[in-house]
Amino acid sequence: MYRSHHCGELNAEHIGNIVTLSGWVQKIRNKGKMIWVDLRDRYGITQLIFEEGITPVDAFSMAKNTGREFVIQATGEVIEREAKNPNMATGDIEIKVSALKVLNEASLPPFTIEDQTDGGEEIRMKFRYLDLRRNPLKEKLVLRHKLAQEVRRYLDDQGFLEIETPYLIKSTPEGARDFIVPSRMNEGQFYALPQSPQTFKQLLMVSGYDRYFQIVKCFRDEDLRADRQPEFTQIDCEMAFVEQEDVLNNFEGMAKHLFHKIKNIVFDFEFPRMPYQEAMRLYGSDKPDIRFGMQFVELKAETDKKEFVVFNSAEYVGGICAEGCANYSRKELDELTKFVQRPQVGAKGLVYVKYNEDGSLKSSVDKFYNEADLKEWAEKMDAKPGDLLLILAGETNATRNALNVLRLEMGDRLGLRNPESFAPLWVVDFPLLEWDEDSRRFHAMHHPFTSPKKEDIHLLESEPGKVRANAYDMVINGVEIGGGSIRIHDSQLQKLMFKTLGFTDEQAQSQFGFLIDAFKYGAPPHGGIALGFDRLTAMFAGIDSIRDVIAFPKNNSGRDMMIDSPSAVDQTQLDELFLSSTVKK
Numbered sequence: 001m002y003r004s005h006h007c008g009e010l011n012a013e014h015i016g017n018i019v020t021l022s023g024w025v026q027k028i029r030n031k032g033k034m035i036w037v038d039l040r041d042r043y044g045i046t047q048l049i050f051e052e053g054i055t056p057v058d059a060f061s062m063a064k065n066t067g068r069e070f071v072i073q074a075t076g077e078v079i080e081r082e083a084k085n086p087n088m089a090t091g092d093i094e095i096k097v098s099a100l101k102v103l104n105e106a107s108l109p110p111f112t113i114e115d116q117t118d119g120g121e122e123i124r125m126k127f128r129y130l131d132l133r134r135n136p137l138k139e140k141l142v143l144r145h146k147l148a149q150e151v152r153r154y155l156d157d158q159g160f161l162e163i164e165t166p167y168l169i170k171s172t173p174e175g176a177r178d179f180i181v182p183s184r185m186n187e188g189q190f191y192a193l194p195q196s197p198q199t200f201k202q203l204l205m206v207s208g209y210d211r212y213f214q215i216v217k218c219f220r221d222e223d224l225r226a227d228r229q230p231e232f233t234q235i236d237c238e239m240a241f242v243e244q245e246d247v248l249n250n251f252e253g254m255a256k257h258l259f260h261k262i263k264n265i266v267f268d269f270e271f272p273r274m275p276y277q278e279a280m281r282l283y284g285s286d287k288p289d290i291r292f293g294m295q296f297v298e299l300k301a302e303t304d305k306k307e308f309v310v311f312n313s314a315e316y317v318g319g320i321c322a323e324g325c326a327n328y329s330r331k332e333l334d335e336l337t338k339f340v341q342r343p344q345v346g347a348k349g350l351v352y353v354k355y356n357e358d359g360s361l362k363s364s365v366d367k368f369y370n371e372a373d374l375k376e377w378a379e380k381m382d383a384k385p386g387d388l389l390l391i392l393a394g395e396t397n398a399t400r401n402a403l404n405v406l407r408l409e410m411g412d413r414l415g416l417r418n419p420e421s422f423a424p425l426w427v428v429d430f431p432l433l434e435w436d437e438d439s440r441r442f443h444a445m446h447h448p449f450t451s452p453k454k455e456d457i458h459l460l461e462s463e464p465g466k467v468r469a470n471a472y473d474m475v476i477n478g479v480e481i482g483g484g485s486i487r488i489h490d491s492q493l494q495k496l497m498f499k500t501l502g503f504t505d506e507q508a509q510s511q512f513g514f515l516i517d518a519f520k521y522g523a524p525p526h527g528g529i530a531l532g533f534d535r536l537t538a539m540f541a542g543i544d545s546i547r548d549v550i551a552f553p554k555n556n557s558g559r560d561m562m563i564d565s566p567s568a569v570d571q572t573q574l575d576e577l578f579l580s581s582t583v584k585k
Contacts, residue, residue, distance in 0.1 A: 002073060002103075008044020012092045014078040019095065021046055022073045022103065024133065025066055026113070035063045036094075039074065042138065047081065047094040048074050059100040069106035069113065069130075075099040125561040128552055140549045144537045146262060148215055151235055151533075154257045158250060160211040160237065165200035167193060167217070172511050177221040179230070182577040193219035196530055198447060199515050201238040202487055205526040206518045210240035215533060224556045227479075227535055227546050231554075235482070235536075238528035244470055244486055247527050248273075248426055251482070255424060255474065262540055265422065271474075275429040283407070284400030286430070289478030291423040292416035294320045294407050296400065297381045299391065308368040310349070316399045319351075319391035321381045322410050326354045326388050333364075340392065340406055347402040353377060353389035408478065417477070419542040424476045429453070432469040433500065441502040446471050448497055448512070450485040451527075457493070464500050474531065481536055484529030491519045 003022040010019065023041035035050040050063040066072060076097040085091030111119025113133050124131040131137055152162065171178045171192035178192040194200075196218050204212045216236050222228065239247060252271050259265040272290070279288050282295040296318045303311040311317050328336075333352055340347035353363040353374050361374040381389055390410070392403050411417045432452050433442040442464055444450060452460060456467040470486035488494045494516065498508040509516065534546035547553040554560055574581055 006043040007039055007041040007046040008089050010046060010078055010090050010093055010095075012080065015080055015093060017078045018075065018098075019078055020073065020075045021048075021095065023071070024106075024113075025068055025070045025072060028063075028066060028068070030064065035060070037063060037066065037072075037074075039072065040133075044089050046090045047085075048076070048097050049079075049094050050097055050100075055097055056099065059097055062100045062102060063097070066100075066102065067106060067108070069109055070102055071104040071106065073101040073103055122555075122561065125553075125555060128562045132551065137548060140537070140541050140543075141551060143262070143541055144533075144549050147258060147533070147537055147540065150258055150261045151215065151254065154254050155211075155213050155237070158211065158253075160213045161209055162214055163204060163209065163212050164214060165194070165197040165204075165216070169194050169200075170511075179219045179221050182579055184576050187578050195220050196234060197236050198449065199512070201236060201528060202449060202515060202523075202526065203518055205238055205240040205487075205489075206521065206523045208240075210524070210526075211238075212528075213237040224554070224558060227538070227544070229534070229546060229550060229554055230558050232546070233533040235531040235533050236528075237484075237530070238526060240524040240526040242486075242525065242527055244428070244472060244527065247484060247486070247529055248472060251474065251529050251531070252424075252426075255476075255481075258536075258540075259422065263422075267424065272425040274425055274427050276427055276431065277429070279427050280400060284402075284404030285478070286427055287473065287475045287478055287480045288425075288427075289408065289411065289417065289423070290425055291418070291421055291477060292411050292414075294322065294410065294416075296320060296403055296407075299377055299380065302373075302376055302380060303369075303393075305373065306368045308365055310351075311393050314393035314395075314399070316396040317391065317393040318399065318403055319377075319381060319389050320403065320407050320410065321383045322388045322390060322414065323384075324386050325410075325414075326356055326386050328352075328354070328388055336390070336406070336409075339409060340402055345402050345405045346398055347392050347406075348394065349392075350406075351391040351393070353391070355383050355385055355387045355389065357385045359385055419477075422476055424474065427473045427475055428471070430469045430471040430473075431465070432456075432467040432471075433464050435465060439502075442500060444497075444501060445469065446483065446485055448501055449487045449494070449515075451488045451493075452497075460496055460500055470527070472529075474529070476539060479535060479539060480532070481539070482529050482531030484527065486525070486527035489519065489523040489525050491516060491523075494519065 001020065004020045007021055007023050021039055023039045026038040026040040026045055029036040033052040037048040038045050039048055050060050052060055074095060074097045076095040078093050079096050081092055081094045109130055110123055110127055111117050113130060115135050117134060168181060168191040171180055171190060176195055178195065181191040181193065183189050183191060197216055201212055214236050216234055217231055218234050219231050221230060256267045259267060276286055279286050284296060298318045300317045303317045337350040339345065340350050351364050353361055355361055355378050361371050361378065363369060363374055377389060383389055390406060392399050431445050432450060434445045436443050446469065451470045453468045453470055459467050473483040474481045488497060534549055537549040538546045541549060552560065552562065559565065571581065
């Protein structure tokens, strides 16, 4: 028996017991005749004490030669600790060691295994197995586990079946770039790793399994950022004989269940429903952060009165009102101007209006607009003395996007985006299609199986850009937690959708023939949703990056620093797969 208890378990009730603990050496304090060792395992830390003349000689000698991260086993008596540590769960006791065994020695770690480590991100990713010993990462993986269990508990209670779908599937041209896998047994042919189990979960609806889910790995070969990884995890779900409200109610219920069980937060209200067009008009984003106001106000009509070319030539003029910021200095305003002019934001400049406490108004465009004009702007933006108006102009979509970034920046500066405050909503009525200038055709905004609104189907052939989708996203704190749609279940409508997307009948049959054929045998009305499990966990953990809620993530180049992957493979393997390793210069 390596241990009788774990290192976070013992307390004053165990005083006098003889116990055996095993774990890693966290810290050693050697005072000559007294040695203290902090022993760590997944559950916590327990202090061991060795005293010359009392501790057996061999155990004392071994303790002197023990180093950080050695794996040891200690047996001894639980005694009351003289200098108690209220910050430790085991801080009232320590173990008076009578026997010590080194189970494995350890090299000096490349960084300290402490909550506040001295290791940079690159070295910690290379030695991820050491980084995972630290409490901050351990706590996030424990949180991830608890979330997964609660998801399964809720969906099981709602009658969902957890069913696995294949990882080696057919490559399709829509959506992000596929990872492809060569087939040794089928020369010149390839599998793809699934971007989602979309077609399979729809086939399960055809098969009669009316409530399906799985917590599933998905794969996309796309550029990475804080909330993206080449392999990620979804809570993937589908339901048959449902309309949009059925899906929203079910998964709003799941979100409420998770917040209650994990964060002890109760949402005693229905999540707001915001149409896509309204989200773009008021926030410039299809995933608005509604923890704070600062909604966009359009000012095109009010600003066209004078000879200010920037506003007159702009398709869109809009602004936000930052409460209590009229005291911003010229330096702070210049910083904001430089912020919106960054390439990733894209604005050409920034116009401000200070609504001073004395009721006067001061603007960067005083040359063109008098105080009465500025007062009209302030009234439309519902500003009051002490507020600051920030205004951008340009092409509508680009300017709204820049204004959204500026709004979020001001929210951060003003402390309005508390990570412990949560504001959920549903964004609904997305466009079904979006036009792509490069390919000169429409693409599905979600995927080709998304159902259009019934009242818009007649527009598919005449005005496809105006068709709304039966699609919806769950958004919390400006993060898209999940999205889904009611699916097309009628073969003729699916055929029309493929035609609108530019597929010939032959192409549609080649790519999706199995699904088209399945629909001929009685497909029920169905719809579903996929929630980003990594993003959800990161939100519950109060962090922006999903990397720290994944045990073994990739870096921004898609590399696993720890195992040095991707890597070259032996020519013999390539020959078996009928592949060449030639790299184009």
